[in-house]
Amino acid sequence: MRAVIQRVTRASCTVDGQITGEIENGLLVLIGIEDEDDQQDMEWLSQKIVNLRIFSDEQGLMNKSIQDIDGNILFISQFTLFAQTKKGNRPSFIRAAKPNKAEPMYLEMAKNLSTLLNKKVQLGIFGADMKVDLRNDGPVTIMMNTKDKDNY
Template structure:
């Protein structure tokens, strides 16, 4: 799994002019599922997401997690995180998980994050043409990859 994590003051996802998910302060997480990703990958990343200390404390230091601030998470499926651009100018997405694998994993991550936070996480719609509106706070943007845990 690959994730782009953005600290936001607000974010929303719209599909066909309807808001499918909306949060105030918290994390916007763009999630790509790769062939071979497992429940263990999902659990590792989910724990990292809710415990990542990237929110400011009273001294202005990044010492608080989304759990600590009682923030929210907006989770968006994003197969393009596995774009390969080595050959030519048209990206290949061959490494991205096929929908029959990726969709259940994405939905399971949404459920897992809800369990960890003790409240519903917000979601986009898998495979839909989504419009994401956000205000990146900081800006703070972090990339994580479960296949490279030693560096994260």
């Protein structure tokens, strides 16, 4: 799994003119799932996301997690995080999991994040043409890859 985690003051996802998810003060998480991903990857990444201390404390230092600030998550599936661009100019997405694997994992991870946060996680719509609007706070953007845990 690959994730792009952005600290935001607001974020929303719109599909066909309808808002599917909207938050203030929290994290916009873009998630890519590949065939090799499993329950362990999902659990590890969920724990990392909710425990990342990237929110400011009273001294302005990044010492608080999303749990500490009672923040929210907008969780968006994004297979393009597995784009391969080595050959030519057209990206290949062959490493991205097919929808029959990726969608259940996406939904399960959303439930896992909701449980860890003890609140509903806002979602996009898997496989839809989504318009994501955000105001990055900081800006703070973190990338994580469950296949490279030693560096995260």
